[in-house]
Amino acid sequence: MRFLLRALLAVGLPVVLVAAWWFGSAGSQDFYWPSLSTIVDAFGRTWTGAMFTEQVFPSLWRLLVGYLLAVVVGVALGVLIGTFRSVRSLLEPVLEFLRAFPPPVLVPAAILLSGIGDRTKILVIVFGCVWPVLLNTIEGVRGRDEVLSDTCRTYRVTGLLRLRHLVLRAASPQIVTGARQALPLAIILMVISEMMAANEGLGFTVLQFQRGFQIPEMWSGVLLLGVIGIVLSLLFRVAERSLLGWYHGQRAGQREW
Amino acid sequence: MLEVRNLHKVYDGHGRRVTAVGDLTFTVPEGQFACVVGPSGCGKTTLLRVLAGLLPATSGEVSVRGTPVTAPPKDLAVVFQEYGRSLFPWLRVRANVELPLKAAGMGRAERRKLADEALAAVGLSDVDNAYPWQLSGGMQQRVAIARAIAYQPKVLLMDEPFAAVDAQTRADLEDLIRAVWQRLGVTLLFVTHDIDEAVYLGQRVIVLSASPTTVAEDLAIDLPATRDQLTTRSDARFTELRGQVYARIQKVKAPASEGAPA
Ligand SMILES: Nc1ncnc2c1ncn2[C@@H]1O[C@H](COP(=O)(O)OP(=O)(O)O)[C@@H](O)[C@H]1O
Numbered sequence: 001m002r003f004l005l006r007a008l009l010a011v012g013l014p015v016v017l018v019a020a021w022w023f024g025s026a027g028s029q030d031f032y033w034p035s036l037s038t039i040v041d042a043f044g045r046t047w048t049g050a051m052f053t054e055q056v057f058p059s060l061w062r063l064l065v066g067y068l069l070a071v072v073v074g075v076a077l078g079v080l081i082g083t084f085r086s087v088r089s090l091l092e093p094v095l096e097f098l099r100a101f102p103p104p105v106l107v108p109a110a111i112l113l114s115g116i117g118d119r120t121k122i123l124v125i126v127f128g129c130v131w132p133v134l135l136n137t138i139e140g141v142r143g144r145d146e147v148l149s150d151t152c153r154t155y156r157v158t159g160l161l162r163l164r165h166l167v168l169r170a171a172s173p174q175i176v177t178g179a180r181q182a183l184p185l186a187i188i189l190m191v192i193s194e195m196m197a198a199n200e201g202l203g204f205t206v207l208q209f210q211r212g213f214q215i216p217e218m219w220s221g222v223l224l225l226g227v228i229g230i231v232l233s234l235l236f237r238v239a240e241r242s243l244l245g246w247y248h249g250q251r252a253g254q255r256e257w
Numbered sequence: 258m259l260e261v262r263n264l265h266k267v268y269d270g271h272g273r274r275v276t277a278v279g280d281l282t283f284t285v286p287e288g289q290f291a292c293v294v295g296p297s298g299c300g301k302t303t304l305l306r307v308l309a310g311l312l313p314a315t316s317g318e319v320s321v322r323g324t325p326v327t328a329p330p331k332d333l334a335v336v337f338q339e340y341g342r343s344l345f346p347w348l349r350v351r352a353n354v355e356l357p358l359k360a361a362g363m364g365r366a367e368r369r370k371l372a373d374e375a376l377a378a379v380g381l382s383d384v385d386n387a388y389p390w391q392l393s394g395g396m397q398q399r400v401a402i403a404r405a406i407a408y409q410p411k412v413l414l415m416d417e418p419f420a421a422v423d424a425q426t427r428a429d430l431e432d433l434i435r436a437v438w439q440r441l442g443v444t445l446l447f448v449t450h451d452i453d454e455a456v457y458l459g460q461r462v463i464v465l466s467a468s469p470t471t472v473a474e475d476l477a478i479d480l481p482a483t484r485d486q487l488t489t490r491s492d493a494r495f496t497e498l499r500g501q502v503y504a505r506i507q508k509v510k511a512p513a514s515e516g517a518p519a
């Protein structure tokens with residue numbers, strides 16, 4: 001019963017909003033604001049078959065590669081910086097400087113240096129997404145409970161075993177927080193990099209539709225981006241649940257006391 | 258064997274100097290069960306951390322089984338005062354117990370066997386699949402003890418392990434520790450602030466003074482080796498010994514409280 005109520009609450013507002021859009025826009029004659037039914041109609045026509053494999057799939061691929069690379073690089077750097085004070089004092093000023101750049105600014109320069117291929121776009125995604133992962137990882141590594149570190153020292157848990165069972169696991173709640181913050185950034189940067197420098201991809205296609213006055217198609221692309229965002233964040237939630245089961249269980253237990 | 262010679266420890270940092278241990282000297286022979294009692298804040302945890310190689314001494318020497326301590330010694334296990342925080346919350350009970358064995362390069366079958374035995378010894382065979390935070394404080398403490406047992410140490414250090422568990426659990430754990438000590442033949446240094454507990458458990462009680470810490474009394478406990486919560490605690494000799502320790506502690510407290518503001 002409570003589950004049903006919660007499900008209703010969660011789905012309720014989106015349903016109302018979509019319904020409002022659907023009925024509010026029904027029979028719209030405005031060229032730039034077509035009705036939702038027109039958009040949905042365009043969606044079905046536009047994003048299937050070759051369009052999906054040639055425009056959507058490469059975008060998703062770059063998104064995935066860029067995002068995962070950012071997480072790996074962010075965690076690796078974060079563990080190094082969080083563990084060794086010398087690395088921290090060495091890298092911190094440089095990182096502060098680099099972090100100040102808004103990633104889209106780098107797109108033109110990146111194009112000059114490495115063209116408009118996948119590499120440029122993936123680099124832009126990595127560059128934008130690495131920061132939240134990096135900063136949160138550092139915090140997680142540094143904030144580790146000392147009793148656990150002492151336990152590892154006493155029982156001679158060292159090397160890779162220590163990295164896996166102590167360093168990464170202890171920082172994992174923060175790492176996940178950083179990765180969650182990076183996810184929408186990755187989508188934004190994927191679209192932006194494709195709008196600025198591409199001859200294929202989702203962002204590029206949406207822009208082409210807009211320039212070609214294919215307005216329903218353009219809106220359907222926007223809709224698709226929204227759906228991608230929702231699906232990815234749901235996938236993220238599933239991954240988080242299995243990764244951080246212990247963390248949420250522990251916190252739920254503490255709240256009961 | 259544990260040797261502590263003129264141990265002196267000063268914490269110095271954040272503009273504050275705290276002398277945690279003044280001048281400590283004592284030796285615990287191989288296989289002895291020694292209890293250390295002292296008022297809160299007298300440096301018991303500090304002493305243990307220096308012995309465990311987790312903290313450098315400011316001056317003086319500490320050696321474990323003949324080797325000066327510069328890093329965590331081999332064959333030494335610690336049950337920490339914050340036992341709950343010393344268990345890995347992301348590992349199940351069995352994995353917590355097995356991790357040090359894995360680090361030692363032990364094979365899966367042998368790890369399993371040792372962990373099973375250790376968990377059985379502390380009466381936790383049925384929760385090996387639980388996470389530590391799903392257990393009560395007393396059970397968590399027993400997991401920490403099981404981990405130490407499975408490690409098969411030659412020296413075991415325990416820091417106020419029963420301070421936070423209820424009376425019944427505490428009595429059970431005390432007997433458990435006696436049994437473990439008798440079975441493994443480890444050298445056991447047991448820190449507590451509870452005089453009764455120290456006298457009941459140990460072959461010897463080392464009483465520490467308040468800061469600056471020194472050994473105020475070093476008392477052999479000549480109670481029979483088989484101890485029992487009921488008979489031992491009502492034994493006349495037990496009462497006498499705990500009276501001696503208590504009187505000694507009152508005496509070492511007195512000079513400190515004279516100077517303190519009321
Ligand atoms: N990391 C530390 N930094 C500074 N002072 C400390 C630190 N740890 C303990 N102390 C101080 O050292 C003294 C002894 O502490 P501790 O060894 O924990 O005593 P006990 O375990 O007997 O209660 C206390 O006055 C405490 O405040």
Ligand SMILES: [Mg+2]
Nearest residue numbers: 301302338417
């Ligand atoms: Mg203490």
